[in-house]
Amino acid sequence: MILVEQNDIQKYEPKCVGLKAIWSPHTGIVDWAQVNESFGKDFESMGGKIYTNFKANKFDLEDDSNNQLVRVTDSTGDKVITARYVVTAAGLQSDRIAKLTAGQQNPKIVPFRGEYLILKKEKSDLVRTNIYPVPDPRFPFLGVHFTPRMDGSVLLGPNAVLAFKREGYKKSDFSIADVWETIKYSGFRKLAFKYLGQGFNELYRSYRTTAQVELLRKYVPSLTIDDIEPNSYRAGIRAQALDENGNLVDDFVFDIGSEGIGKRVLHVRNAPSPGATSSLAIAKMIADKAQQCFAI
Template identity: 45%
Template sequence: MKTVFDFAIVGGGIVGLSTGMALTRRFPSASILVLEKEAGWAAHQTGHNSGVIHSGIYYPPGSLKAKFAREGSRSMTSFCEEHGIEHDICGKVIVATTKDELALMDNLYRRGRQNRLDIEKIGPEALKEIEPHVNGLGAIRVPGAGIVDYRAVCRAFARIIEEGGGELRLGQEVRRITRGGGRVELVTQDAAYSARFLINCAGLFCDRVARMDDADPQLKIVPFRGEYYEIKPERRYLVKHLIYPVPNPAFPFLGVHYTRMIGGHVEAGPNAVLAFKREGYGKRDFNLRDMAEVLAYPGFWKLSAKYWREGLEEMVRSVSKVAFVKSLQRLIPEIRADDLTPAPAGVRAQALKPDGALVDDFHIIEGERSIHVCNAPSPAATASIEIGRHVAARVPAFWS
């Protein structure tokens, strides 16, 4: 007789695993299944991100991103301390390099204070004391920001699920979802699994999984590749903390920045260019279905019409190292092309509405005995423990 699980989670990234951990703790006697199509955990967005523990300064007060990033920064740090996971609360500076950016920086500072964050504005002299090689007219100092190895965090989440009796299945790509008799049937390439409740945490494919379950997320995932360089070891002294520019409020990405990483290396980037494949980490990676969906989607063309100048700049940075370095020199004038070597890219699952509007907040929808996490880009890794708790707390409305 086939086992019928209480919960089946699709997706073995940090959000899927944190949700499994939260369910294990909330429903200790429940049977939990996690399905991941790759051969290991955290293979995509989680494993390719910059490893930053964010503070929540960028996000509108009252949003899930603001709330979960603020609370998640604390819960992630506590989790790492409890489980011996290497991390470093190294702090961050968000730097204004022009007079126009000073006004934007003031607005960002007010937002951070509204989000109840421990931050301070500093002038150029104090900035030089913190980051001697950074050029800036002023900055916001965010002492609570840090770095961590999120792959190690995911391994700990998976271990907790297994210790709680959950079953973890790698190499299982969900290709079809059917329903009947109060159960959901998940069909993979070589097996079928039954569950009473479905939770979709499929990241770059969350919209497709939702539609397999006849849930309409009213959005499309459009993949954007973020390309990085790594600073050569002999030049790492140029970066002491996390160094970010004041972001362009009209553009959904944070701009190229410098990130210290667990292990001692320092990355510079990313840009943000359309990926021709949902898991397109290389410039030549291409998937016909993925691209056809993007090009047929009205929201993509409306977004492109709105941001074509910014998009063109990002594409130039993708093909021109000189242009990329020029952007980096706004923050650290001493950086040179010879200081940089290519580093692995990441892909962001950006949710886009049909009218071209970007989905700014985490987007979680409810289906028939199911929950679909349909937009969880950065700061989802920071917020993952809080997202998992939030999803688990919504289950009792449907659970019986």
């Protein structure tokens, strides 16, 4: 890691400006889908089995001749998985999954959508490497950044806007049930009241590309609206844990019961960013926690 003075920033990133910078020469980009597929193949090679499109809907106990087992049933009632112990990491559904085994009421998950623009291919020389701003310490979001990808494209963003559906990847996605669940939660109302101005600003930049580009120009002044791929849009949903006081939770939250089925299911209710970068370390921590909780 190298602390870079203002006059030297463009030696590392020619189009970038700032007061100071930290240069991380060993930071890189990967194709996360490919990495994830490799993890899956490793898991299967060790005897594991991956179920897709399995919407967990019920947890209960069943007895066999030797052990009491946790039985997980899907929403159709046709598919069942049994195990001595279960660890869940359900992301956007983590609070709802925890309720199925009488987990704690808090924290609740509030979905925030992060929307990205895409740089035109012929303008990809504007950015050589990752450019990140100094984050606002009040929020667990990183702010807008520049991210070159393995395919040569460059993502610009994101913002952070409330999604009106748990899996609301499109701006038009809307669920009355999900919205009502969010706004009736006192923690969300406290958060919204505290940061009303910031929330409207994020929403404004969601619908006004010129406003988003203007923010990005703080770091790369030569960027213009004409450098953006027309109608470009990529989005992800952050499963933001929020406590009853309106605080954005940015640390690990584990939830396990003390009796019945609850003591056989460990819920990972929240894990801090960067989840992908730290995935193996996080997995080790969860495995250690499971060994401790289940005494195995």
